[in-house]
Amino acid sequence: MIIVNTKAYKEGIGRNAIKLAKIMENIENEYGVEMAIAVQPSDIYISNHVSIKVFAQHIDAIEFGSHTGWILPEAIKEAGASGTLINHSEHTMKIEEVEKIINRARNIGLKTVACASNIAITKAIACLSPDYVAIEPPELIGGDVSVTKAKPSIVKKAVEEVKKIDKKIKVLCGAGIKNGKDVKKAIELGTDGILVASGIVKAKDKEKVLKEMASSFTL
Amino acid sequence: MIIVNTKAYKEGIGRNAIKLAKIMENIENEYGVEMAIAVQPSDIYISNHVSIKVFAQHIDAIEFGSHTGWILPEAIKEAGASGTLINHSEHTMKIEEVEKIINRARNIGLKTVACASNIAITKAIACLSPDYVAIEPPELIGGDVSVTKAKPSIVKKAVEEVKKIDKKIKVLCGAGIKNGKDVKKAIELGTDGILVASGIVKAKDKEKVLKEMASSFTL
Amino acid sequence: MIIVNTKAYKEGIGRNAIKLAKIMENIENEYGVEMAIAVQPSDIYISNHVSIKVFAQHIDAIEFGSHTGWILPEAIKEAGASGTLINHSEHTMKIEEVEKIINRARNIGLKTVACASNIAITKAIACLSPDYVAIEPPELIGGDVSVTKAKPSIVKKAVEEVKKIDKKIKVLCGAGIKNGKDVKKAIELGTDGILVASGIVKAKDKEKVLKEMASSFTL
Amino acid sequence: MIIVNTKAYKEGIGRNAIKLAKIMENIENEYGVEMAIAVQPSDIYISNHVSIKVFAQHIDAIEFGSHTGWILPEAIKEAGASGTLINHSEHTMKIEEVEKIINRARNIGLKTVACASNIAITKAIACLSPDYVAIEPPELIGGDVSVTKAKPSIVKKAVEEVKKIDKKIKVLCGAGIKNGKDVKKAIELGTDGILVASGIVKAKDKEKVLKEMASSFTL
Numbered sequence: 001m002i003i004v005n006t007k008a009y010k011e012g013i014g015r016n017a018i019k020l021a022k023i024m025e026n027i028e029n030e031y032g033v034e035m036a037i038a039v040q041p042s043d044i045y046i047s048n049h050v051s052i053k054v055f056a057q058h059i060d061a062i063e064f065g066s067h068t069g070w071i072l073p074e075a076i077k078e079a080g081a082s083g084t085l086i087n088h089s090e091h092t093m094k095i096e097e098v099e100k101i102i103n104r105a106r107n108i109g110l111k112t113v114a115c116a117s118n119i120a121i122t123k124a125i126a127c128l129s130p131d132y133v134a135i136e137p138p139e140l141i142g143g144d145v146s147v148t149k150a151k152p153s154i155v156k157k158a159v160e161e162v163k164k165i166d167k168k169i170k171v172l173c174g175a176g177i178k179n180g181k182d183v184k185k186a187i188e189l190g191t192d193g194i195l196v197a198s199g200i201v202k203a204k205d206k207e208k209v210l211k212e213m214a215s216s217f218t219l
Numbered sequence: 220m221i222i223v224n225t226k227a228y229k230e231g232i233g234r235n236a237i238k239l240a241k242i243m244e245n246i247e248n249e250y251g252v253e254m255a256i257a258v259q260p261s262d263i264y265i266s267n268h269v270s271i272k273v274f275a276q277h278i279d280a281i282e283f284g285s286h287t288g289w290i291l292p293e294a295i296k297e298a299g300a301s302g303t304l305i306n307h308s309e310h311t312m313k314i315e316e317v318e319k320i321i322n323r324a325r326n327i328g329l330k331t332v333a334c335a336s337n338i339a340i341t342k343a344i345a346c347l348s349p350d351y352v353a354i355e356p357p358e359l360i361g362g363d364v365s366v367t368k369a370k371p372s373i374v375k376k377a378v379e380e381v382k383k384i385d386k387k388i389k390v391l392c393g394a395g396i397k398n399g400k401d402v403k404k405a406i407e408l409g410t411d412g413i414l415v416a417s418g419i420v421k422a423k424d425k426e427k428v429l430k431e432m433a434s435s436f437t438l
Numbered sequence: 439m440i441i442v443n444t445k446a447y448k449e450g451i452g453r454n455a456i457k458l459a460k461i462m463e464n465i466e467n468e469y470g471v472e473m474a475i476a477v478q479p480s481d482i483y484i485s486n487h488v489s490i491k492v493f494a495q496h497i498d499a500i501e502f503g504s505h506t507g508w509i510l511p512e513a514i515k516e517a518g519a520s521g522t523l524i525n526h527s528e529h530t531m532k533i534e535e536v537e538k539i540i541n542r543a544r545n546i547g548l549k550t551v552a553c554a555s556n557i558a559i560t561k562a563i564a565c566l567s568p569d570y571v572a573i574e575p576p577e578l579i580g581g582d583v584s585v586t587k588a589k590p591s592i593v594k595k596a597v598e599e600v601k602k603i604d605k606k607i608k609v610l611c612g613a614g615i616k617n618g619k620d621v622k623k624a625i626e627l628g629t630d631g632i633l634v635a636s637g638i639v640k641a642k643d644k645e646k647v648l649k650e651m652a653s654s655f656t657l
Numbered sequence: 658m659i660i661v662n663t664k665a666y667k668e669g670i671g672r673n674a675i676k677l678a679k680i681m682e683n684i685e686n687e688y689g690v691e692m693a694i695a696v697q698p699s700d701i702y703i704s705n706h707v708s709i710k711v712f713a714q715h716i717d718a719i720e721f722g723s724h725t726g727w728i729l730p731e732a733i734k735e736a737g738a739s740g741t742l743i744n745h746s747e748h749t750m751k752i753e754e755v756e757k758i759i760n761r762a763r764n765i766g767l768k769t770v771a772c773a774s775n776i777a778i779t780k781a782i783a784c785l786s787p788d789y790v791a792i793e794p795p796e797l798i799g800g801d802v803s804v805t806k807a808k809p810s811i812v813k814k815a816v817e818e819v820k821k822i823d824k825k826i827k828v829l830c831g832a833g834i835k836n837g838k839d840v841k842k843a844i845e846l847g848t849d850g851i852l853v854a855s856g857i858v859k860a861k862d863k864e865k866v867l868k869e870m871a872s873s874f875t876l
Contacts, residue, residue, distance in 0.1 A: 008286040014297035040291055041260035042275075042298035056261075058288025066361055066416070067227040069277025069310030072259055078233035079261035091288030092532045095525065099558055120537055123565035128558055142285055197285070311751045314744065318777055339756055342784035347777050446724040452735035478729055479698035480713075480736035494699075496726025504799055504854070505665040507715025507748030510697055516671035517699035529726030580723055635723070 001172065001193030002183075002213060003113060003134075004200045005038040005057065005085065012201045017043045020200075021050040023207050028052050031214035034193070038085050038113075041071055047080025055113070056084035058091050061100040073104050083111030085195075087125065089138040099128045106131075113172065113195065122158045126165040133162055133171055134195040140175035142198050147175040148185035159190035180212035187217060220391065220412030221402075221432060222332060222353075223419045224257045224276065224304065231420045236262045239419075240269040242426045247271050250433035253412070257304050257332075260290055266299025274332070275303035277310050280319040292323050302330030304414075306344065308357040318347045325350075332391065332414065341377045345384040352381055352390055353414040359394035361417050366394040367404035378409035399431035406436060439610065439631030440621075440651060441551060441572075442638045443476040443495065443523065450639045455481045458638075459488040461645050466490050469652035472631070476523050476551075479509055485518025493551070494522035496529050499538040511542050521549030523633075525563065527576040537566045544569075551610065551633065560596045564603040571600050571609055572633040578613035580636050585613040586623035597628035618650035625655060658829065658850030659840075659870060660770060660791075661857045662695040662714065662742065669858045674700045677857070678707040680864050685709050688871035691850070695742050695770075698728055704737025712770070713741035715748050718757040730761050740768030742852075744782065746795040756785045763788075770829065770852065779815045783822040790819050790828055791852040797832035799855050804832040805842035816847035837869035844874060 004024065006012025012020060021037050028035040028051075036053035039046065047054035060070040076084065086101055087093045093101070098114060105112045106129075114130040116122040117138050125133055135158040140147050148155060155173045162171050173186050174195035186194050194213070203209045223243065225231025231239060240256050247254040247270070255272035258265065266273040279289040295303065305320055306312045312320070317333060324331045325348075333349040335341040336357050344352055354377040359366050367374060374392045381390050392405050393414035405413050413432070422428045442462065444450025450458060459475050466473040466489070474491035477484065485492035498508040514522065524539055525531045531539070536552060543550045544567075552568035554560040555576050563571055573596040578585050586593060593611045600609050611624050612633035624632050632651070641647045661681065663669025669677060678694050685692040685708070693710035696703065704711035717727040733741065743758055744750045750758075755771060762769045763786075771787035773779040774795050782790055792815040797804050805812060812830045819828050830843050831852035843851050851870070860866045 005287055008281055008284055008289065008291040008294065010283045010293075013291065013294045038287075040294040042263045042290070042295045042300070044261045045264035045298075062227055064229045065227055067309055068224055068257075068304065068307040068416075070227065071261070072227040072232065074229075075227065075232045075259040076261045079264075081261070085287065087533065088287040089534075090286055092534045094530045095533050095536065095559055095562060096527075096530045096555060098533065099556075099562070117534060118537075120566050121533055124533055124537070124562040127561035127565060197287075306752065308753075311753045313749045314752050314755065314778055314781060315746075315749045315774060317752065318775075318781070336753060337756075339785050340752055343752055343756070343781040346780035346784060443725060446719055446722055446727065446729040446732065448721045448731075451729065451732045476725075478732040480701045480728070480733045480738070482699045483702035483736075500665055502667045503665055505747055506662060506695075506742065506745040506854075508665065509699070510665040510670065512667075513665065513670045513697040514699045517702075519699070523725065526725040528724055635725075 001034045001036070003036045003038055003055065003172065003193070003195045005195060005197040006040070006201050007057070007197055008040065009201045013040060014043060018046050018049055020206060021046055021052060021054070023210060025050045025052045027210050027214050031218060033214040033217045036082065041076060044076050044079040044081045053082040054080055056081050057088065058086060059084045059101060059105070061097040061104065073108055073110060077108055077110055081110060083113060083131070085113050085115060088115045089117055089136060089141060098125065102128050102130050119154060119157055119161060123161050123165060126162045126169055129166060130169065133158070133169055134174050135171065136174040136195065143176045146177050146182040147173050148177070148182050148189060150176070152185065152189055155186065155189040155191060179209065180216040183213045183216040220253045220255070222255045222257055222274065222391065222412070222414045224414060224416040225259070225420050226276070226416055227259065228420045232259060233262060237265050237268055239425060240265055240271060240273070242429060244269045244271045246429050246433050250437060252433040252436045255301065260295060263295050263298040263300045272301040273299055275300050276307065277305060278303045278320060278324070280316040280323065292327055292329060296327055296329055300329060302332060302350070304332050304334060307334045308336055308355060308360060317344065321347050321349050338373060338376050338380060342380050342384060345381045345388055348385060349388065352377070352388055353393050354390065355393040355414065362395045365396050365401040366392050367396070367401050367408065369395070371404065371408055374405065374408040374410060398428065399435040402432045402435040439472045439474070441474045441476055441493065441610065441631070441633045443633060443635040444478070444639050445495070445635055446478065447639045451478060452481060456484050456487055458644060459484055459490060459492070461648060463488045463490045465648050465652050469656060471652040471655045474520065479514060482514050482517040482519045491520040492518055494519050495526065496524060497522045497539060497543070499535040499542065511546055511548060515546055515548055519548060521551060521569070523551050523553060524568070526553045527555055527574060527579060536563065540566050540568050557592060557595055557599060561599050561603060564600045564607055567604060568607065571596070571607055572612050573609070574612040574633065581614045584615050584620040585611050586615070586620050586627060588614070590623065590627055593624065593627040593629060617647065618654040621651045621654040658691045658693070660693045660695055660712065660829065660850070660852045662852060662854040663697070663858050664714070664854055665697065666858045670697060671700060675703050675706055677863060678703055678709060678711070680867060682707045682709045684867050684871050688875060690871040690874045693739065698733060701733050701736040701738045710739040711737055713738050714745065715743065716741045716758060716762070718754040718761065730765055730767060734765055734767055738767060740770060740788070742770050742772060743787070745772045746774055746793060746798060755782065759785050759787050776811060776814055776818060780818050780822060783819045783826055786823060787826065790815070790826055791831050792828065793831040793852065800833045803834050803839040804830050805834070805839050805846060807833065809842065809846055812843065812846040812848060836866065837873040840870045840873040
């Protein structure tokens with residue numbers, strides 16, 4: 001699984017999001033590696049144009065009703081989202097909300113990828129039963145050194161701790177992931193895939209980097 | 220100007236939002252009253268299907284960059300939004316953010332409708348130069364008595380105070396608006412239109428109520 | 439351990455807080471049950487007047503520096519606090535903050551009592567290693583039926599799950615605790631004590647209720 | 658008026674806060690310049706030890722009741738506070754809250770010093786009728802260049818705009834204020850005094866700097 005988080009990057013908005021999603025679609029088809037793009041809420045409709053999964057970057061713990069300006073899980077679902085990131089280090093959430101959102105999402109058929117910044121938080125979040133936990137040390141996000149190189153032991157430990165709590169929860173890692181080697185290492189450390197942002201969205205040749213990453217899954 | 224805020228109402232999401240927008244489009248064409256629908260961010264793309272204005276219900280004070288999960292003004296603009304509500308009583312904001320967002324929105328060509336709950340806040344917000352101020356006493360929102368009936372003096376005063384601060388700012392009123400009489404009264408009190416939510420979105424016959432409201436502008 | 443949370447109750451502020459703390463001091467001395475009063479930050483100085491422990495109701499995850507208006511752990515410590523509640527259902531916190539605060543508090547010698555509203559959140563919080571977890575179903579807080587009567591199984595399960603994660607963490611329960619019988623039941627269910635608010639602070643005869651509760655520990 | 662904001666500085670906590678307040682007391686007596694120290698909530702009790710005014714750095718918009726962990730205006734009042742800062746750039750607030758707090762504070766006899774970062778926000782806040790507006794461009798806070806040197810026109814304009822809205826509101830300025838010359842300039846620009854933090858709290862010889870500042874009022 002490769003999840004590309006387009007954040008609020010210029011290169012990942014609107015038409016650029018569609019272009020990137022099309023590239024991902026081709027590579028998913030070619031390499032058989034599951035792909036998802038996590039976009040701005042206003043871009044979730046691009047799911048109508050591609051076969052890969054489209055994720056939200058965040059949803060709010062609200063239900064149908066008078067909640068002007070908050071992101072309704074059912075609304076992103078109807079717009080075509082398959083899942084959502086939650087508790088990203090750029091949008092951390094209250095424990096109560098994380099738990100509520102994970103349950104809300106499960107009930108309506110949205111996958112949740114909950115982010116965690118260290119081992120203790122990884123364990124805490126695993127107790128709340130998301131579909132995925134993504135461990136991303138915030139100090140490495142957007143940087144030049146990948147988590148798999150800087151902190152391989154934290155990735156390995158995250159996988160072990162999550163599996164102790166609940167074997168069904170999948171583990172991703174992120175932060176500084178830039179190339180096929182980083183992905184290969186992530187898989188070796190026991191993860192089910194990666195969460196990547198600038199490494200793809202800001203890459204000059206997105207297709208090349210994505211292909212390299214995708215091919216590392218099958219080596 | 221009639222702005223219909225669909226909040227997170229089931230009746231205002233996805234296909235329902237498109238249906239409602241189509242009704243509004245017909246009435247705008249027939250009566251010549253400007254219409255806008257303020258929708259969930261994931262529904263802004265419906266602007267591709269209708270000629271009326273589509274507004275966001277909220278945007279965040281962020282710029283291009285690493286801001287996972289926050290709503291980027293440029294993203295809703297590219298998805299087709301003409302403007303946005305801000306500081307709705309269900310999503311109040313920090314003064315600093317309201318000011319930043321109003322300026323951000325103006326710079327990229329989005330209209331701002333800033334909500335205020337009383338006269339003091341109406342004046343404060345007018346100092347920040349939004350395109351519209353919408354006065355909505357929160358205790359009347361979603362209720363059976365319209366602001367124009369319960370508090371006509373607050374609406375009149377809001378108009379006066381805003382115009383003293385900046386004549387270019389338009390004034391809307393909202394809360395409990397249900398029918399043509401309420402709209403007529405709003406216009407008489409000096410407003411440029413209304414902000415309405417459940418009065419339309421929860422109405423059994425949305426078209427009938429909207430027509431009645433639209434016709435009250437031209438009387 | 440009996441922790442009395444005075445919240446923002448008129449009966450628990452300033453001179454009233456001192457009076458209540460004096461009563462608790464006498465009962466602690468008489469019954470040998472550990473007592474702590476969790477007060478408004480501006481009342482922590484009352485620790486100079488009584489021998490029982492004084493707790494804060496909340497601290498912020500800040501360090502020394504430019505953080506105007508946020509509650510510094512070191513400041514409440516110097517004012518005489520022995521510990522603090524965190525993540526109370528009336529002041530829930532981000533996972534990242536809960537983790538940071540627990541570590542900050544431990545480093546400077548403050549005990550942490552982290553509140554949780556259900557079993558999943560109890561487990562999540564136990565992974566963050568506070569000194570105490572207090573399980574308080576929010577729907578029972580301030581009500582007439584105690585958690586030990588309405589949800590004995592949730593209290594028992596909370597104790598079991600916490601001990602599985604870390605035997606050193608103590609477990610309290612709260613919500614609706616009103617009398618000695620509730621306390622006795624809490625102890626039987628395996629907790630190390632109770633977190634109580636209106637049951638004491640709003641009681642007509644605080645001393646009588648506290649004595650009854652304290653005596654239930656030793657039965 | 659000189660307000661010294663001790664923030665969460667080590668040099669302004671507990672015993673250090675008392676020492677600083679004692680120095681201020683002496684200078685107030687000697688120079689006849691009104692002094693106030695804005696401290697951590699847990700330090701408000703120091704008002705029992707000095708004759709100068711003690712302010713909170715923030716209060717929350719709550720009333721008596723179940724509000725664990727939030728700062729009750731009545732609690733800081735009873736602990737001895739004369740007033741409070743609000744909306745400091747390190748703790749900005751929602752417009753609705755600023756308005757509620759100003760009214761709450763006035764009703765119970767607490768003075769409010771509302772901070773603003775630029776002219777538009779200064780005007781907005783003046784519409785909410787605090788006792789003081791303090792203009793502090795955030796980019797200059799904690800820096801080496803004072804607002805009176807870097808942006809004298811913004812200070813002058815702030816005074817003019819506030820007085821246009823409400824002559825009773827007093828205006829302070831802050832950010833980078835370090836010496837008597839800065840204070841003299843602030844007075845010349847029409848302010849009623851200054852809000853200072855690191856310039857005093859981090860000064861090697863606090864007494865000397867404060868005396869210099871105080872004497873600049875009477876020149």
